[in-house]
Amino acid sequence: MIVILGSQYDPVAVGLAKSWADAELCTxxxxxxxxxxxQVAENDQPTWVISGNTVxxxxxxxxxxxxxxxxxxxxATIHQDxxxxxxxxxxxxxxxxxxSTRALVVNPIVNHTFGEDSLRREWxxxxxxxxxxPVYRKRITHxxxxxxxxxxxxxxxxxxxxxxxxxxxxxCKRAKKTAQAADFLWGIFSFNSRRSLIDISTGKMPSxxxxxxxxxxxxxxxx
Amino acid sequence: MILVWGSVEDSPVxxxxxxxxxxxxxxxxxxxxxxxxxxxNMTLGSPPEGWIEMKGRRMNISELKAIFLRPxxxxxxxxxxxxxxMLQLASVLPGVVLNRPAADLSNHxxxxxxxxxxxxxxxxxxxxxxxxxxxxKKFLHRHNRLIYKSxxxxxxxxxxxxxxxxxxxxxxxxxPVQLQKWIEGIDVRVHIVGEKWFACExxxxxxxxxxxxxxxxxxELSNLEIxxxxxxxxxxxxxxxxxxxxGVDLRRTPDDRWVCFEVNPSxxxxxxxxxxxxxxxxxxxxxxxxxxx
Numbered sequence: 001m002i003v004i005l006g007s008q009y010d011p012v013a014v015g016l017a018k019s020w021a022d023a024e025l026c027t028x029x030x031x032x033x034x035x036x037x038x039q040v041a042e043n044d045q046p047t048w049v050i051s052g053n054t055v056x057x058x059x060x061x062x063x064x065x066x067x068x069x070x071x072x073x074x075x076a077t078i079h080q081d082x083x084x085x086x087x088x089x090x091x092x093x094x095x096x097x098x099x100s101t102r103a104l105v106v107n108p109i110v111n112h113t114f115g116e117d118s119l120r121r122e123w124x125x126x127x128x129x130x131x132x133x134p135v136y137r138k139r140i141t142h143x144x145x146x147x148x149x150x151x152x153x154x155x156x157x158x159x160x161x162x163x164x165x166x167x168x169x170x171x172c173k174r175a176k177k178t179a180q181a182a183d184f185l186w187g188i189f190s191f192n193s194r195r196s197l198i199d200i201s202t203g204k205m206p207s208x209x210x211x212x213x214x215x216x217x218x219x220x221x222x223x
Numbered sequence: 224m225i226l227v228w229g230s231v232e233d234s235p236v237x238x239x240x241x242x243x244x245x246x247x248x249x250x251x252x253x254x255x256x257x258x259x260x261x262x263x264n265m266t267l268g269s270p271p272e273g274w275i276e277m278k279g280r281r282m283n284i285s286e287l288k289a290i291f292l293r294p295x296x297x298x299x300x301x302x303x304x305x306x307x308x309m310l311q312l313a314s315v316l317p318g319v320v321l322n323r324p325a326a327d328l329s330n331h332x333x334x335x336x337x338x339x340x341x342x343x344x345x346x347x348x349x350x351x352x353x354x355x356x357x358x359x360k361k362f363l364h365r366h367n368r369l370i371y372k373s374x375x376x377x378x379x380x381x382x383x384x385x386x387x388x389x390x391x392x393x394x395x396x397x398x399p400v401q402l403q404k405w406i407e408g409i410d411v412r413v414h415i416v417g418e419k420w421f422a423c424e425x426x427x428x429x430x431x432x433x434x435x436x437x438x439x440x441x442x443e444l445s446n447l448e449i450x451x452x453x454x455x456x457x458x459x460x461x462x463x464x465x466x467x468x469x470g471v472d473l474r475r476t477p478d479d480r481w482v483c484f485e486v487n488p489s490x491x492x493x494x495x496x497x498x499x500x501x502x503x504x505x506x507x508x509x510x511x512x513x514x515x516x
Contacts, residue, residue, distance in 0.1 A: 034396040037358045040334050040350040041341035049354070078397060085377060092332035092375035093352065093399050099335050112328035112335070122267050122314040123325065129269045139273075140308060142262040 001059055002218045003050055003103070005094070006066035007074060012205045013066045020215050023064075024051045028074035031090050038100060046100070060103040062218025068115030070094070104221045106185040106214065107202065116203055124182060124200050131177035136196040153193040157206065159186050159213040171195060186214060224286045225250035225511045228309065229293035234493040236293050238504035239511075248512050253277050255295045258302040258309070265308075271315050284312070289319035289511040293489060319467070319511055326465040327488040331376040334401055336464075336486060343463040345456070345483040348406050354398035360389055368405035381431045406482050408474040411447060413454075414492050415461040415469045416506040420454040422447040423495045444498035453481060461486060468507060 002023040006013030017025040026048065035054035038046040046057040070090040072083035099109045110118035121138070128135045136150060154167035156175035163172040175189035178197060186206070190199040206214055225243065227250055229236035236252075243250045253261070257277055265273025265284055274283050290313050297303040310324045329336045334352050341347045351362045352374065363369050363384060372381045383405065384391055395402075410425040410432055425432045427442040460483070461469040470490025474482045492503040 031399075032354070032397055034354050034356070034398075036352070036354040036399045038334075038352045038399075040337050040352070041347060042349075047355075085373075088375035088377050089373060089399075092335070092373075095332035096334040096338065096352065096374070099338060109335075111325040112331070120311075120314070122311040125267065126269050126315065135268060137266040137268050137272075139264065139266050141264045142305070 001050070001055065001061065002215070003048065003060050003063045004066060005063055005098075009074075010066060015205070016064065016066075016211065019211070020218075022219070023215075026050045028070050028090070029077060031070060031093070032075060032078060032086065036093075038097065040096075040100075057101055057103065060101065061221030062104045062106065063098065063101060064106050064214065064218055065098065065114055067094075068113075068117040102222065104185075104218060106218060107187070108183055108185070110182060110184075116201070119187075119200050119202065121199075124178070127182040128178045128197050131174070131181040133174045133178050134194075134196045136192055136194075136198045138198075149198055150192045152190045152198060153195075154191045156189045156191070157187075157210040158184070158189060159206075159210050160217045162213050164207055164210045164213070167191065185217065186210070224282060225289045225291070226287055227252045227291045228254070229291075230254045230295050233293055233295070235489075235491060235504070236291075238493055238496070239291055239507050242502075242504045242508035243511070246508055246512060248508065250511075251277065251280070251282075255297050255302055255306070258297060258305040259299060261305045261309075263305075263308060265312070267311050267315055269315055270317050271312060275312075284316070287316060287318070289321075290316065291321045291507065291511055319513070321468040321507065321511065322466050322488050329464055330486065330488050333372065333374055333376075333485065337484075339464060340460060340483050340486065343460045345460055346480055348482055348484065349404040351402045352399050353402065354395050354400070356393045356395055359392040359395050359400075359402060362402055363389055363392065366404040370403045370405055372401055372403065374399070374401045406474045406476065408476040408482070411449075411473045411475055411481075412490075412495060413449070413457050413471045413473065414490055414495065414501075414503050415458055415466070415471060416503060417467050417510045418458055419506050420449070420457055421495070421499075421501040421503050421506070422449045422454070423499050423501070444495060446499040446501065456481075464488075467510065 004013050004017050004025045008027045013025055017023050030049045033049045035049040048055045070087050072087045075083045075086055078086050098105050098114055111123055125135050154171050156163050156165040156167050156172050158175050158179040163176055165172055171191050179187055188201045192198050227240055231237045240252055261277050263275040265271055271284050274281055292313055294306055297306045313320050314324050337347050337350055353359050369384045370381050412423045414421040424445050424447040425442055429440040432442040457471050464486055466488050470487035472484045496503055
């Protein structure tokens with residue numbers, strides 16, 4: 001089974017759960033339902049709750065992460081006074097879950113966090129440097145009329161060891177090297193006309209080809 | 224130049240400022256009010272370049288050699304934005320940063336950090352995260368006495384659950400909750416600053432000595448000598464988590480095992496200094512002053 005960790009209100013998450021065979025959406029409601037069982041640092045038989053059912057971790061091959069947090073407003077079954085607290089608890093739980101599952105996680109925990117939060121600019125610039133990939137030096141000032149990012153000349157989707165783009169091969173290589181330095185298995189890497197990396201994102205719907213490749217690696221799981 | 228960021232009302236900040244002053248170190252102190260008036264022009268590359276201006280002084284970022292940060296809660300949108308920029312700078316600045324913002328995050332998920340502690344070679348208490356009352360009760364019957372504590376960094380008072388209160392475990396259905404085996408022994412807090420350690424024993428009848436007075440109990444702290452082997456092991460743990468400054472919570476069992484519960488990236492060390500006479504702030508100041516190159 002492939003688990004999509006996302007919101008029932010996110011059309012990307014819902015769309016992938018519908019189009020991928022043997023994929024299920026694990027929602028905020030699942031996260032606060034009975035049936036979860038995980039021991040820390042033990043070789044036990046942990047269990048998920050997915051689409052209302054208890055599922056052993058051994059039956060999950062891949063987890064596709066499409067959230068960075070659980071919003072209090074998603075927790076309709078939790079008392080209103082407890083929703084902010086439970087939102088913090090669930091974020092902490094998801095961090096532990098993604099680090100502990102034996103399934104392949106896309107993308108895995110980076111700097112002790114997940115989702116778009118693991119893509120902070122001040123972090124990925126160091127990954128790019130490690131990969132010897134030039135980065136656009138974005139200037140920030142105290143002035144509120146911030147200079148916009150330069151135009152995007154190329155976007156490269158990286159899925160595992162594959163790239164999907166009409167960019168030149170050298171640009172695709174830069175994207176792949178940066179992804180490998182960051183341990184990312186999926187991302188959209190944007191470059192300017194000077195071939196410098198401007199931005200990395202996982203917030204958009206994967207392209208059709210990238211989605212097919214994602215499905216394959218999530219289905220295959222950890223080798 | 225050393226930057227100290229935090230309120231003087233926060234005793235760890237005040238202590239570090241006192242020590243830096245006593246050592247005639249070159250430093251600047253800012254708090255959240257100063258962030259409101261901060262100006263800057265920089266690129267956050269590796270290394271970062273540019274300047275920041277605070278308290279009427281413009282400083283080239285290359286002048287900054289070390290940062291000690293305990294940010295508060297900015298009250299305006301502008302100071303929140305500037306605080307965010309300072310955290311970004313603290314992430315990429317070469318030199319000494321106590322502590323890097325990324326390293327702090329391991330403590331935001333207790334179960335996750337506990338797993339890292341175990342991977343570093345330390346014993347940890349058996350810990351279960353569950354929303355299944357049947358599983359929770361089995362865990363209780365295996366260990367007889369459990370501690371409930373929150374999973375996140377949100378501070379909470381722990382609760383004890385024994386067999387007589389097992390019906391409370393029905394409440395885990397809306398979990399997940401973190402349950403941990405009660406470990407007999409003496410509480411020990413070890414502060415790590417670089418390669419140095421400062422150990423403190425805490426004698427208390429309370430489940431959580433930080434809240435002993437709430438239970439009508441006392442907590443007695445005293446300086447503790449620990450072996451070099453144990454000290455170095457705790458230093459390695461802190462470094463494994465990229466925390467050159469840390470407050471490590473352990474329990475020493477009656478059979479002399481060391482069980483680690485948590486590594487705190489922003490320890491409130493003055494409480495322990497006051498009781499033991501340990502000069503943790505002095506060690507922090509020395510660490511900030513050292514030449515990283």
